[in-house]
Amino acid sequence: MIVRTCLPFCLLFAAFLPLAFAVDPLPSWNDGPNKKAIIDFVEKVTKAGTPDFVPVEERISVFDNDGTLWCENPLPFQAIFAADELKTLLPDHPEWREDPSVKAFLKSDIAALSANHYKGLLEIIALTHAGITPDEFTARVKQWLATAKHPRFDRPFTECVYQPMLELLSYLRANDFQTWIVSGGGVDFMRVFAEGTYGIPPEQIIGSYSLVRFEMKDGKPVLTKTVDSLFIDDKGGKPVGIHTFLGRRPIAAFGNSNGDQAMIEYTTIDNPRPSFGLIVHHTDAEREYAYDANPKSTGKLTTALEVAPKYGWTVVDMKNDWKTILP
Amino acid sequence: MIVRTCLPFCLLFAAFLPLAFAVDPLPSWNDGPNKKAIIDFVEKVTKAGTPDFVPVEERISVFDNDGTLWCENPLPFQAIFAADELKTLLPDHPEWREDPSVKAFLKSDIAALSANHYKGLLEIIALTHAGITPDEFTARVKQWLATAKHPRFDRPFTECVYQPMLELLSYLRANDFQTWIVSGGGVDFMRVFAEGTYGIPPEQIIGSYSLVRFEMKDGKPVLTKTVDSLFIDDKGGKPVGIHTFLGRRPIAAFGNSNGDQAMIEYTTIDNPRPSFGLIVHHTDAEREYAYDANPKSTGKLTTALEVAPKYGWTVVDMKNDWKTILP
Numbered sequence: 001m002i003v004r005t006c007l008p009f010c011l012l013f014a015a016f017l018p019l020a021f022a023v024d025p026l027p028s029w030n031d032g033p034n035k036k037a038i039i040d041f042v043e044k045v046t047k048a049g050t051p052d053f054v055p056v057e058e059r060i061s062v063f064d065n066d067g068t069l070w071c072e073n074p075l076p077f078q079a080i081f082a083a084d085e086l087k088t089l090l091p092d093h094p095e096w097r098e099d100p101s102v103k104a105f106l107k108s109d110i111a112a113l114s115a116n117h118y119k120g121l122l123e124i125i126a127l128t129h130a131g132i133t134p135d136e137f138t139a140r141v142k143q144w145l146a147t148a149k150h151p152r153f154d155r156p157f158t159e160c161v162y163q164p165m166l167e168l169l170s171y172l173r174a175n176d177f178q179t180w181i182v183s184g185g186g187v188d189f190m191r192v193f194a195e196g197t198y199g200i201p202p203e204q205i206i207g208s209y210s211l212v213r214f215e216m217k218d219g220k221p222v223l224t225k226t227v228d229s230l231f232i233d234d235k236g237g238k239p240v241g242i243h244t245f246l247g248r249r250p251i252a253a254f255g256n257s258n259g260d261q262a263m264i265e266y267t268t269i270d271n272p273r274p275s276f277g278l279i280v281h282h283t284d285a286e287r288e289y290a291y292d293a294n295p296k297s298t299g300k301l302t303t304a305l306e307v308a309p310k311y312g313w314t315v316v317d318m319k320n321d322w323k324t325i326l327p
Numbered sequence: 328m329i330v331r332t333c334l335p336f337c338l339l340f341a342a343f344l345p346l347a348f349a350v351d352p353l354p355s356w357n358d359g360p361n362k363k364a365i366i367d368f369v370e371k372v373t374k375a376g377t378p379d380f381v382p383v384e385e386r387i388s389v390f391d392n393d394g395t396l397w398c399e400n401p402l403p404f405q406a407i408f409a410a411d412e413l414k415t416l417l418p419d420h421p422e423w424r425e426d427p428s429v430k431a432f433l434k435s436d437i438a439a440l441s442a443n444h445y446k447g448l449l450e451i452i453a454l455t456h457a458g459i460t461p462d463e464f465t466a467r468v469k470q471w472l473a474t475a476k477h478p479r480f481d482r483p484f485t486e487c488v489y490q491p492m493l494e495l496l497s498y499l500r501a502n503d504f505q506t507w508i509v510s511g512g513g514v515d516f517m518r519v520f521a522e523g524t525y526g527i528p529p530e531q532i533i534g535s536y537s538l539v540r541f542e543m544k545d546g547k548p549v550l551t552k553t554v555d556s557l558f559i560d561d562k563g564g565k566p567v568g569i570h571t572f573l574g575r576r577p578i579a580a581f582g583n584s585n586g587d588q589a590m591i592e593y594t595t596i597d598n599p600r601p602s603f604g605l606i607v608h609h610t611d612a613e614r615e616y617a618y619d620a621n622p623k624s625t626g627k628l629t630t631a632l633e634v635a636p637k638y639g640w641t642v643v644d645m646k647n648d649w650k651t652i653l654p
Contacts, residue, residue: 202574214563221593236541247529
């Protein structure tokens, strides 16, 4: 009797299930060919029994961070953190004033620091981030993230993230994709906030690094950050980092600059699996920044934009494709 | 009516559920303090609402491979693979005969090759594994694993694994632990078989590596294995590798030699979380090998065995603790 009474309600509930799943997974994206391309790709590779189906363990997606998941203007945020650290630490390290990158920094020579895709900036980062334990470093980053604010948006840096990209991360994970960060930023820096901000755990972050040093000190294990064996996870370094850390070829890659071109090429060209490449093109000076077409800017997007049509990459026009930018 | 008829059966089923969960998760382990220590630790950290509870995302366990998950005698298996490769490749590379490690190899000078925890062997590995794409390398390893046999056990090397450790991996994963390999072996080598043999995916393997080189060749992305930036994931390198690749401190570490001591120290000493360290002591010459007490042997276990009681590490006596060794 109870069963019979329940039956109509169960059927009613079942009837609404497809509607529940039909909720727009990317509400901050305007409808159009780019949003459609994302959804088509995800639906294609998750449809069992088709030649395009990709098993769950191979659903690897990789995301650049600076300029792809969060802003990178007026400078990549880790550079702003390093600048704040340098100001604090410089009085105790007069010898650093001889370092060409520090000199460039003290002259605010952004062009020199940004040359070779931030080589100078990364050296400053290495200098200001070494000689301490990872726990001390984490504490400093946490403190900075809790207090520092973006100069234009007047909010914590962890809130200068792109709402449409947060939705994309969730959408991919809901379809059993792993979502990895593959960024030129320092891996220890990103690990402090990526879990809370993006839902990406420390073990799914590939970034620039120097090796720590291990020793037993007073009977306790101690790691110390160094500047040894610096690996820069940018340009051709990105596929190298992906192979070394992850060991699988991604099927989807998301970036915003020439620094991401090699990663997207590695993901999409000659891949036996269906694959997807996407570039976030910064076109909205009003709501964010329109900087990537300027060959002198950080986050330069020239060659990657040129090859995009040839390889079928989706180029997101922030101004037109995104309803909302910051949450 | 249907509901009422079903009810007694449902209750009966529910009554048996606890019994189902009481099935021995480690059937190849003899009952005793070591088996109990493992189960006590897992039950302790998974019991919600207690101070010892560890959230799922922090349940990281790390396993050495050679001598911990599979045999490492008469030589670590990757060294046997490298020897087979070297025999094949040497006629085309006469210049290699000048390399001190190759010389030691050609004289079968195992002591020289094994000195400094296999430094010479690792150089041979680097030499025989470089200049090809990871895909070519994977194909060679697969081919070797499919045909080569262990000289004593007369079975494929992937079947020379420890049944009790396979059960331990499953038991930890059933309790939402991540099970990582942290081994001196080459990461590209282990990634070929670890998923099929241990259920450990490529992205949860930390090993020795050289960086690959990335280039676009005839319009296609190509990775090439090199001998550049060799990182040896052994001794103090293990905590370094764990920090760099994984970015979380493990709460359980499993090894069998002095090469694992730093990793187990890093896991168990001064860890704010409850932690567990275990050493597999090779004591069974009849069913496997009893080699680790010999200071000249590969897989030497001396200092790590000395400090084990002080740090409360569990020392598994293979002869007495394991009912079965190979599956």
